[in-house]
Amino acid sequence: MPYVNIKITREGATPAQKAKLIEGVTDLLVRVLDKSPATTFVVIDEVALEDWGIGGLPVEDYRRVMRADRGRVPMK
């Protein structure tokens, strides 16, 4: 009877994409640990960009720094 919480930044994930996450992670628990889908909960939290920090910065600032300083593709 697993409980899975998926936190992602709020950047336009559609209901169809969320349904794929729910299906995919439930299938994974069935496949790997033989869990029952009927007692597998998945809760998705979309977090506003200003509420997510990485590298000591809010996500948008972090991506800006990554692009400017290192020419890297910004992480999603």
Next chain:
Amino acid sequence: MPYVNIKITREGATPAQKAKLIEGVTDLLVRVLDKSPATTFVVIDEVALEDWGIGGLPVEDYRRVMRADRGRVPMK
């Protein structure tokens, strides 16, 4: 000093109902474990239906399937 997090689907719980949850779970911790209400936190999260999965499906799809296939009362 307990911390309790209650996650429910967002389906119209009123402030009065939430207050009952807060009171009820705090009383429970006092009664069972002699905890102090003053240091008991309760945080309620209402989760959009598209963000909650069970049985590998978003809640609304799951309820539809339950009703159609098995004639069961849909779970809340």
Next chain:
Amino acid sequence: MPYVNIKITREGATPAQKAKLIEGVTDLLVRVLDKSPATTFVVIDEVALEDWGIGGLPVEDYRRVMRADRGRVPMK
């Protein structure tokens, strides 16, 4: 289909007390929001005293300060 997480300090809660918490919070959700017990999960986390802070101090230090400085009954 609620999910409830109860965090308490690890101070000897017995399996019987935990069963009472599980029963009590499930009943509460049935009574207040008409939720289905079959899809109500409760997860209890016991947290070591050194891992719980309040008032800027680990719990045991906090209780010591409360007792010494204010003559208060230490909080549980």
Next chain:
Amino acid sequence: MPYVNIKITREGATPAQKAKLIEGVTDLLVRVLDKSPATTFVVIDEVALEDWGIGGLPVEDYRRVMRADRGRVPMK
């Protein structure tokens, strides 16, 4: 930069199975939402049976009831 928390009952999941969960859920987030693996965290919590409740009962009691009363395969 997703964060995923997987809670399962503590019933002998092996490091190899956990590695499959980590790999599988990361791949899922890459596939569905084009997330970067390098900033995808997965945290697995194994929860003792006495600390997990469903149907108002600790898991083991719940499984016993399910087997006795309904002849159902106990849920994992």
Next chain:
Amino acid sequence: MPYVNIKITREGATPAQKAKLIEGVTDLLVRVLDKSPATTFVVIDEVALEDWGIGGLPVEDYRRVMRADRGRVPMK
């Protein structure tokens, strides 16, 4: 690779204040445990006042009681 979740009541924290929380807690983890900022996530949740309970009451009721009964400065 720490993950930090900060839950506060929703009472007007600004993006600049949130950025200070993200920076401050990341610096703390670097300073105390020599963690890498690049793999330190901070997620801030603002919780509506009606969804946060303390002392068995929703926050606003609790503050009202504290002010009325004891003349205390309401807690934030």
Next chain:
Amino acid sequence: MPYVNIKITREGATPAQKAKLIEGVTDLLVRVLDKSPATTFVVIDEVALEDWGIGGLPVEDYRRVMRADRGRVPMK
């Protein structure tokens, strides 16, 4: 009345270091948002290395790959 949860890999953080995390994050919330220490909870979770994933791998495998493939200092 903030609640802060800090998750770190289990790699020998001492009680003194944990006390510094508790003090530091509480001070931060006082300084930035004028929160009351008396109603600020901090809960630290130490997570076994096999239970923490990044880059689709358990932490130790990830660090090994980082060292081997890129010559980078492994992330903590």
